[in-house]
Amino acid sequence: MKWLRKTCLLLGALLTVYAAWTAFCILSFSQVTETEKTDAAIVLGAAVHSGEPSPVFQKRIDHAVNLWKEDQVDALLFTGGSAGNNERAEAEAAAAYATGQGVDERHIYMETKSRITEGNLRYAKQAAAAHGLNTFTLVSDPLHMKRAEAIAEDLGMDVISSPASDSAYQTWKTKIPFFLREWFFYTGYQLLSPFRF
Template sequence: MNNVNRSRKVVGSRRKTIRRIVLSAAAVIMAYMVYAAVAIWTYGAKTEPVKSDAAIVLGAAVWGDKPSPVFQGRIDHALWLYKHQYVDKLIFTGGRGSDLESAESEVARDYAIARGVPEADILIETVSKITEENLSHAQAVGEQEGLSTYLIVSDRLHMKRAMTMADDYGMKAYPSPTDRSAYQSFRSKVPFLLREMFYYTGYVVLSPFR
């Protein structure tokens, strides 16, 4: 075999090896994405209405002085938990989109007070922007009040990521997804699921570096 043929054979072998590596990596990534999608979807059906000190309501958008439909669904579920005595306190989370706007948690507090919840039973934090901050600031607020057990309230497809974060913070928390979610149709759930797959995967991958 001359040098040219030998060189071609080596190059061909390398290409096959690279192709196998790429295909294997793609298969692993695809398998993980399927796993993540199934885990997020199925976890959303899990609910543990355990008697707890407080419900932590994860923030969402507000429209002026009113909660958006997504946020209202979460707040209404927390009010149900409170009125049925699953929790003694409500912790609303979420900061301001701008200095001219009310904080998400402030809008939620006013909404709850207007529906009969005593202000003394409502705690808020007004600085968080993302889910991880919602939980960390809510935990700090709860600890200041001597609270230690929580029901985490959010939309079903948000629960897997939220509870993973709560576990990482060492919180004694239980999932309580709202059944009043604005995400009811399959068409509205798919974009939410894809977004959660992205954020959940990113959180899991980066967790060792935190």
């Protein structure tokens, strides 16, 4: 019984340390912005309401549009499928919004199949290959960036991080639930990743 108790305490301590480490990684990486020019900004999808990007999605798109206007990327690659009920695909809504912001539609690419972050990046990689795009700037909310970049790198993509500087998640009331969600998914992804690829 003593051996079992010590083993449980040790496992509990290791899990606590691991949980603290993953939380630190997410928070510290959320502040990382890389500025090397790339072939395209991959904008990770978010909700669409009545055919229009949600406020969260708009901030991501605005950030990517600014990268394009500042010649930090040559193209924009929007990701995200439809939630159903005849709703417009996230990528389609993003492309229309970006065009309205002055982006030349010839510099816009899309994937419209995915529903989750891993799918965003898998299908984006396929779309990019079809158009000769090889290097990427990932765009999402700051707390999402660690998991997104980990997935992209596991997929063999050449990526840098550029979180939306004006994220819709500005207050602790909005940041904490988003952080806890990302901590849960990132921790799970790290634990399961050896079995995924």
